[in-house]
Amino acid sequence: MIDYVLPIVLPVICGVMLLVLGVPQKRSNLLLLVSVAMTAVLGIDVLLLTKVSGVRLNLFELTHNVAISFALDRIGTIFYVLILVVWCLVMIFSFEYMKHEQNEKRYYGFFFIVLGVLTGLCFAGNLITFYAFFELLTLTSMPLVLHNQSHEAVMAGLKYLFYSFAGAYLALLGLYFLFQYGNTLDFTAGGVLNEQMAAQHQPLLLVLALLMILGFGVKAGMFPMHAWLPTAHPVAPAPASAFLSAIIVKAGVLALIRVVYYIFGVSFLRGTWVQTTWMILALLTVFMGSMLAYREKILKKRLAYSTVSQVSYILFGLSLMEPVAFSGAIYHVIAHGLIKSTLFLCAGAIIYQTGKIRVEELNGIGKQMPVTIWCYTIASLGLIGIPPTSGFISKWYLASGALNSGNPVFAWLGPVILLISALLTAGYLLPITMHGFFPGEAFDYKAMKKAEPCKKMVIPLLILTALSVISGVFTSPLLAQLQMIADTIF
Amino acid sequence: MPEYMLFIVILLPMLTGVVFPILPIKKRSYRLLFLEILVVLNSVFVWMLLLNRPESGFTLAHFTGDLTITFKMDGMSMVFAGLVSALWPLATLYSFEYMTKEKRENMFFMFYTVSYGVTLGIALAGNLLTMYFFYELLTLVTVPLVMHTMTREAILASRKYLYYSIGGAAFGFIGMIFMIIYGTTLDFALGGVLDLVKIGDRTNILLLVYVMAFLGFGVKAAICPFSSWLPQAGVAPTPVTALLHAVAVVKAGAFAILRLTYYCYGTDFLRGSWAQYVTMAIAMFTIVYGCSRAVKETHLKRRLAYSTISNLSYIIFGATIMTPLGMVGALSHMVFHAVMKICSFFCAGAIMHQTEKHYVHELDGLGKQMPMIFGIFTVSSLALMGVPGLAGFISKWNLAYAAIESGNPLAFGGVGCLLISALLTAIYMLTIVVRGFFVKSKVTEANEKQDYHDPNWMMLLPLGIFAAAIVLFGLFSTPLVNFLTDVASGLY
Numbered sequence: 001m002i003d004y005v006l007p008i009v010l011p012v013i014c015g016v017m018l019l020v021l022g023v024p025q026k027r028s029n030l031l032l033l034v035s036v037a038m039t040a041v042l043g044i045d046v047l048l049l050t051k052v053s054g055v056r057l058n059l060f061e062l063t064h065n066v067a068i069s070f071a072l073d074r075i076g077t078i079f080y081v082l083i084l085v086v087w088c089l090v091m092i093f094s095f096e097y098m099k100h101e102q103n104e105k106r107y108y109g110f111f112f113i114v115l116g117v118l119t120g121l122c123f124a125g126n127l128i129t130f131y132a133f134f135e136l137l138t139l140t141s142m143p144l145v146l147h148n149q150s151h152e153a154v155m156a157g158l159k160y161l162f163y164s165f166a167g168a169y170l171a172l173l174g175l176y177f178l179f180q181y182g183n184t185l186d187f188t189a190g191g192v193l194n195e196q197m198a199a200q201h202q203p204l205l206l207v208l209a210l211l212m213i214l215g216f217g218v219k220a221g222m223f224p225m226h227a228w229l230p231t232a233h234p235v236a237p238a239p240a241s242a243f244l245s246a247i248i249v250k251a252g253v254l255a256l257i258r259v260v261y262y263i264f265g266v267s268f269l270r271g272t273w274v275q276t277t278w279m280i281l282a283l284l285t286v287f288m289g290s291m292l293a294y295r296e297k298i299l300k301k302r303l304a305y306s307t308v309s310q311v312s313y314i315l316f317g318l319s320l321m322e323p324v325a326f327s328g329a330i331y332h333v334i335a336h337g338l339i340k341s342t343l344f345l346c347a348g349a350i351i352y353q354t355g356k357i358r359v360e361e362l363n364g365i366g367k368q369m370p371v372t373i374w375c376y377t378i379a380s381l382g383l384i385g386i387p388p389t390s391g392f393i394s395k396w397y398l399a400s401g402a403l404n405s406g407n408p409v410f411a412w413l414g415p416v417i418l419l420i421s422a423l424l425t426a427g428y429l430l431p432i433t434m435h436g437f438f439p440g441e442a443f444d445y446k447a448m449k450k451a452e453p454c455k456k457m458v459i460p461l462l463i464l465t466a467l468s469v470i471s472g473v474f475t476s477p478l479l480a481q482l483q484m485i486a487d488t489i490f
Numbered sequence: 491m492p493e494y495m496l497f498i499v500i501l502l503p504m505l506t507g508v509v510f511p512i513l514p515i516k517k518r519s520y521r522l523l524f525l526e527i528l529v530v531l532n533s534v535f536v537w538m539l540l541l542n543r544p545e546s547g548f549t550l551a552h553f554t555g556d557l558t559i560t561f562k563m564d565g566m567s568m569v570f571a572g573l574v575s576a577l578w579p580l581a582t583l584y585s586f587e588y589m590t591k592e593k594r595e596n597m598f599f600m601f602y603t604v605s606y607g608v609t610l611g612i613a614l615a616g617n618l619l620t621m622y623f624f625y626e627l628l629t630l631v632t633v634p635l636v637m638h639t640m641t642r643e644a645i646l647a648s649r650k651y652l653y654y655s656i657g658g659a660a661f662g663f664i665g666m667i668f669m670i671i672y673g674t675t676l677d678f679a680l681g682g683v684l685d686l687v688k689i690g691d692r693t694n695i696l697l698l699v700y701v702m703a704f705l706g707f708g709v710k711a712a713i714c715p716f717s718s719w720l721p722q723a724g725v726a727p728t729p730v731t732a733l734l735h736a737v738a739v740v741k742a743g744a745f746a747i748l749r750l751t752y753y754c755y756g757t758d759f760l761r762g763s764w765a766q767y768v769t770m771a772i773a774m775f776t777i778v779y780g781c782s783r784a785v786k787e788t789h790l791k792r793r794l795a796y797s798t799i800s801n802l803s804y805i806i807f808g809a810t811i812m813t814p815l816g817m818v819g820a821l822s823h824m825v826f827h828a829v830m831k832i833c834s835f836f837c838a839g840a841i842m843h844q845t846e847k848h849y850v851h852e853l854d855g856l857g858k859q860m861p862m863i864f865g866i867f868t869v870s871s872l873a874l875m876g877v878p879g880l881a882g883f884i885s886k887w888n889l890a891y892a893a894i895e896s897g898n899p900l901a902f903g904g905v906g907c908l909l910i911s912a913l914l915t916a917i918y919m920l921t922i923v924v925r926g927f928f929v930k931s932k933v934t935e936a937n938e939k940q941d942y943h944d945p946n947w948m949m950l951l952p953l954g955i956f957a958a959a960i961v962l963f964g965l966f967s968t969p970l971v972n973f974l975t976d977v978a979s980g981l982y
Contacts, residue, residue, distance in 0.1 A: 063884050063967050132878035139872070149930045158924060165875075165916045169909040176890040176905055 003052040004070040005059070007045045008120045014041060015112030018105055027104070031095055034108050038091055041115070045084055049077070056125050056186070066179075068132070069186065071125030074485050078330065078478075079254055080122040082337050085467070086246050087115050089460035093345050094239040096456040097352055101148065101237055110143045111240075114248075121251055126186045127175055127263060131168070134219075134255060138164040141248055144240040145232045156228075156235040163228035167218025171255070174212035178263060181205060187258055189488040191265015198268060205264075210274045212259050219252030221308040222315055223285040229308050230292070234300035238348025241300060245307040246341035250333055253314055260318060261489045270321045278319040279410050283417045285312035290424035297358050299347050302428055303340070309421060310336045310383065316414060317398045323486040325401025330482055331475075332394035335382060338468040339391060342379040343429075345461055346372050353451040359432060364443050366436030368451040371458055373436045375465040380429035382468045385422050390472035395422070491539055493548035496561040499535045499575075500611045502528065507603035511596040522586050525599060529579050529606065536575035536610065540568050543982070547616040556676065559623065562616030564678065565977030566753070566821070570613040570745050573825050577737055577832060578606050580952035584836055585729035587948040588843055592639070592727055601634045602729070609738045612745065617676040618666050618754060625662070625710070625746060629655040632739055635730045636723050647722040654719040658709025662746070665703025669754055672696060678749060680980040682756015697765040700755055704747060704769050711743030711806060712799045714776040720799055721783075724791040728839025731791060736798050736831040741824055744805040748820060757812040770810040770900050774907045776803035781914035788850050790838045793918055794831070797874065800911055801827045807904050808889050814978040815892035821974045823885035826963055830873045830882060833956035834919075837867040840945045840953070845937075850922055855934030857926030859942040862950060864926040866957045871919035873960045876912050881963035886912070888971065 014037040024030045056071040072080070091111065098104045117136045124130035138161060146157030179185060181197040198205060218225040229249070233241045260269060269275055289309025296302040314336070317329030349372045356362060366373040382389035385396075395418060402414035452458065471478065506528045515521045540563070547562030563571070585602065589595040608631055611624035629652065637648035669676060673683045689696055709716040720740070724731050751757060760766055780800025787793040804827070808820030840863050842848060845856065857864035873880035886908055893901035944950060963970065976982065 060965075061968060062878065062965065063887060063971050066887065128878070135877050139877070143928070146924070146928055149928055151931075154924060154929055157928070158921065161920060161924075162913070162917055166913050169912050172912075173905060173909050176887075177894055179891070180894050 001057055001059075003048045004057050004072070004123050007048055008116050008123065010044060010116070011041050011112045011119070012116035015109045015116065018109035018112065027099075030105060030108075034091075034095075037112065038088070041112070042084065042088055045119070049080070062128070066128050067126065068129050069125040070123040070129065071187070072123050073187075074481055075254075075257060075330070076122040076124075078481065079250060079333070080119065082250070082334055083115070083118050083122065083247055086243065086337055086341050086464075087111075089464055090239045090243050090341060090345070093242075093348070093457050093460045094237075096454055097239055097348055098237065100352065103147065103149075106143065107147055107237070107240070110140055111243075113140045114144070114243075118247065118251065121254060124187075126184070127178065127258065128185055130255065130258060131172065131175060134171075134251065135165075135168055137248065137251055138168065138219075141244065144244070145236045147237055147240060148235075150235075153235045156231045160228045160232040163218055163225055167215040167225060170211045170215025170218075171259075174208040174215070174259075177204070177208050182263065185263075187262035189262060191261075191268055192263055193265060193268055205268070206272055206274050209259075209264050209269060210277060213256060213274070213278055216252050216255035216259060217281070217315065220249050220256065220311050220315060221252070221285070221289075222312055223281050223288060226285060226289075226308050230301055230304040233304035233307065234298065238300070238344055238351060241304075242341040242344035242348070245304065245344055246337045249307060249311050250337060253311065253318075253333060256315065256318055260321070266321045266490060275319060275321060279316060279407075279414075282312045282316035282319050283410070283414060285309065286316060286421050287417055290421040290428070293428045294424050296428075297360065299350070299357060299359050299362070299432070300344070302359065303343050303347060306343075306383070306425070306428065307340055309425075310340070313395070313398060313418065313421075317401060320401055320405045320407070320410070320414070322401045322405040323483075323490050324397055324404050326486050326490075327479060327482040328394050328397025328399075328401050330485075331390065331397060331478065334471060334478070335390035335394045335468060338464050338471065339379045339382045342375055342461060342464040342468065343383070345457070345464070346376040346379070349453045349457050349461070352457070353453055362432055363435050364439035364445075364448055366433065367439070367445075368448055369453070371452055372461060373433060375461045377430075377433045378465050379468055380433065382472065383429060384426045388469065388472050390468050393472050393475050491542045491544055493544045493546060493561075495535060495539055496544065496548045496563060496614050497550055499532055499539065500561070500607045500614065502532050502535070503607035503610070504604045507600045507607070510600050510603065525603065526579065526582055526586075529582050529603065532606070533575040533579050536571050539563060540572050543568070553619075557619050557670075558617065559620050560616035560677070561611075561614045561620065562678075563614055565680075565980070565982035566745070566748065567613050568982060569821050569825065569974065569977060570741065571610055573741075573828055574606070574609050574613060574738060577733065577828065580955060581729055581733040581832065584839075584949050584952045585727075587946060588727065588729055588839060591843060594638070597634065598638055598727070601631050604631050605635070605734060605738060609742060612742045615678075617678060618669055618749075619676055621746060621749060622659070622662060622666055625707075625742065626656075626659050628739060628742060629659065632730075632734050635734065636726045638727055638730065639725065641725070643725045647719075647725045651719045651723050654709050654716060658706045658716065661702045661706025663706075665699055665706065665750065665754075668696065668699045673754065678753035680753055682752070682754060682759055684754075684756060684759055686759075693763075696755075697760070697763050700750070700760065700765050701768055703750055705772075707743055707746035707750060708772075708806070709743070711740055711747060711802050712776075713772055713803060713806065714779050714799075717776065717780070717799045721787070721792045721795040724789070724795045728791070728835060728842065731795070732832050732835030732839060735795065736835055737828045740798060740802050741828060744802055744809070744820070744824060747806055748809050748817065751809050751812065752817055761812040766810060766812055767900055770807065770898075770904065773803045773807040773810055774900075774904050776800065777807065777904075777907045777911050778914075781911045781918070784918045785914055787918075789848055790841070790850055790853075790922070791835070791848070793850065794834055794838060797834075797915065797918070798831055800915075801831065801874070804885070804889060804908065804911075807907075808892060811892050811896050811898065811901055813892060813896050814975070815888075815895055817978040818971065818974045819885065819889035819892040821977065822888045822967075822971060825970070826873075826881040826885040826960075829956055829959050829963070830870050833870040833953060833960065834867065834874070836949070836953050836956070837863050837870065840949050843949070844945055845940070845942050850925065852933060853922065854925050854929045854931050855937050856942060857923075859937065860944050862944045863953070864923065866953045867926075868923045869957045869960055871923055873964065874919060875916045879961070879964045881960045881967070884964060884967040884971070
């Protein structure tokens with residue numbers, strides 16, 4: 001029991017104490033305390049990760065048959081490891097970045113709490129537990145969005161809150177019905193629907209499936225309820241934006257995996273109008289997100305639109321309901337998580353060092369911050385899908401999966417849209433590199449100053465960039481795990 | 491326990507209230523102590539009655555024919571009486587502090603305490619006549635409370651309240667007359683007491699009368715289109731709006747509808763009829779209407795009043811599902827919403843008491859200066875939205891479960907209404923929380939200059955207890971839900 005409960009409760013307690021206690025006042029003491037807490041949390045998490053057996057734990061019942069239950073399986077472990085890695089590196093980056101912001105203690109407090117809630121999401125063994133932590137995730141990440149408390153930030157935070165809850169309540173509608181029409185709410189590979197009920201109520205269940213996909217898709221930034229993402233992600237402090245784009249949207253992805261593969265089951269949904277609708281929405285988002293990113297002038301907002309687009313690559317892969325595409329989708333969860341956090345942290349470094357937020361102001365930035373922009377470039381190549389980065393692997397598998405799927409339209413339409421989007425991705429990411437390293441004749445080379453950020457910010461960048469490449473080169477371990485998962489759910 | 495105790499617990503608060511203004515004790519704190527002791531004593535008696543239920547009823551008076559004033563404690567009485575008696579001592583304690591800033595508190599406490607007895611009279615009523623009698627009486631003793639501040643606003647509000655309530659009770663009276671003629675008895679019995687032989691083929695008339703009585707009693711339960719008295723009654727002092735207009739009066743309306751549906755007409759007669767669809771549709775509409783008005787409302791207490799309108803229709807929706815599970819859902823929301831809403835209203839009252847601010851846009855940044863109040867307000871907001879782990883999730887779950895289990899397609903739509911309402915609740919409650927904790931504006935700067943702080947223990951203690959209850963019910967609701975299921979299956 002301690003294996004499941006402690007990794008959830010410990011970060012939450014650390015976070016709450018940071019929020020509630022008046023001390024420490026001095027910044028250096030605060031950072032020391034946070035580092036100690038961080039080390040403790042990560043140490044315990046890693047230790048217990050090696051021990052946990054994956055056996056289900058039913059903690060208690062909220063009411064009849066509505067149990068809070070945890071069970072860590074392979075897919076949960078993959079998400080969990082990604083979360084831990086990115087969280088740790090973003091926290092280290094924050095130590096330096098948050099020097100220029102206010103209310104730092106509150107920031108760290110909520111950051112810890114969010115880790116605890118995300119852990120609960122990964123460990124969740126049934127849809128009720130998952131839903132409970134999903135709602136908590138929205139509530140506890142909202143203060144990160146509106147951190148700087150400007151009018152813009154507060155409005156963005158509220159927009160995030162209301163969109164997310166609208167989505168959550170769509171999912172709750174489905175959950176109410178699934179409680180009665182399913183054998184159980186525990187996540188079971190292949191689905192939990194009662195066959196009689198499924199046949200009897202098929203139209204209703206299909207509608208509910210779509211509503212749940214739309215509902216959980218809100219968090220993943222899927223059209224038509226994506227509008228909160230480009231408003232909320234840029235307005236947060238850069239490390240929080242990185243975490244939101246790289247990790248918190250993946251909570252929506254995990255939700256969709258659970259609902260489609262572990263609750264409804266592929267056999268119920270494959271070939272139905274629900275699948276077609278989902279594929280259309282995902283591809284639409286891929287294209288639209290890239291287009292809007294291409295036209296966007298503010299760097300962080302451009303990256304936010306990029307998230308909208310890239311996460312729908314993952315959703316497209318999931319919607320194909322085909323093993324190779326599934327592997328590609330999960331691979332992209334990891335690739336995008338590592339890459340997008342790198343990109344946002346680079347943007348944060350640029351803001352921290354130079355105060356510049358618009359793309360057109362970034363001429364010569366590569367000369368000022370070479371290491372940072374090199375990391376940016378390598379990460380961008382990953383997002384575009386150039387070997388040997390992880391982004392290439394995931395795109396390859398997504399395209400192969402689409403071609404394999406045998407769907408008359410989407411087998412070819414999918415890869416075409418992915419290709420167009422890759423070109424657009426190059427178009428919206430690489431100009432910063434090009435103008436950064438080759439600012440042209442008109443640039444005032446003498447007035448330029450070296451502005452490389454300090455080690456606390458550069459080292460996480462380097463690690464994340466390295467990981468995004470390493471996971472593209474050493475693919476076998478992860479692919480083997482994904483194959484094992486795919487075997488159970490297809 | 492002996493049956494006459496059923497009458498004692500009704501009489502004792504009424505006498506206490508009447509005696510209070512003429513009490514020979516001079517010092518304020520001793521007078522209030524006397525009052526609180528008697529209220530607590532009465533609540534203890536009620537709970538003793540709950541735990542040692544008298545088997546038969548207590549007849550106070552006989553009128554002509556079989557018409558009697560009878561008190562009896564059955565399952566539903568246990569729920570309502572238990573709820574009201576648990577909340578009243580805490581509300582009285584809260585109002586001691588609150589009334590330091592208001593005038594004529596003797597009158598206030600007189601009517602406040604008499605209302606306690608009258609509400610118990612509704613809860614413990616053994617037949618429709620008794621319930622109707624105390625129902626009308628409740629209107630009469632609460633009008634002076636609404637009118638208390640004696641401003642023009644208050645007088646207009648109390649007049650509207652009076653007219654609406656008396657009008658509604660008149661329609662309830664029509665229902666009662668038909669029950670006398672077409673029912674085997676006026677007593678409450680689970681499953682109904684209609685004499686089907688006597689009705690013959692006049693079913694539609696009976697259904698029409700049911701809908702009329704539903705609308706009549708529904709006035710007190712603030713169903714659309716008879717709900718406008720409730721937001722206007724927000725002009726009363728907060729202990730009145732909180733306890734009476736979020737717990738006692740409005741729940742009495744919902745209670746009456748439950749009695750009418752399950753214990754007079756009986757659900758077997760009503761289920762599947764056009765009357766069920768009409769009443770369910772009215773409830774569903776009110777759910778969404780109440781929440782929509784709340785989003786637009788900027789006056790803090792009126793916003794919570796609209797929220798009450800919506801939440802009461804959750805209870806009524808549960809009643810209109812007309813299955814035992816529907817009753818469980820309705821009763822669980824009756825209990826949980828009472829706690830959540832009294833908590834919200836008391837927080838609002840504390841804010842108004844400490845800062846004299848009435849409107850939502852004046853509350854920027856107050857969370858820093860009054861962290862306990864805003865913290866507890868956040869808990870009640872999350873509970874009203876239905877966040878898992880808090881009480882509201884459980885009652886919504888029970889309602890949705892009942893709706894889906896019934897197989898009624900309109901009820902499925904009702905679940906959708908519940909969720910739309912949940913989203914709107916998130917909007918109108920969390921914007922207050924965010925304003926309090928996170929907004930930095932000119933209003934915040936002005937507020938920071940003032941010396942605002944959390945109120946003293948007399949207001950904080952009830953709030954803390956309510957917040958703890960919300961969390962407790964959210965996590966450990968199974969015993970209560972089991973009890974309600976027993977009530978719905980007729981065990982008591």
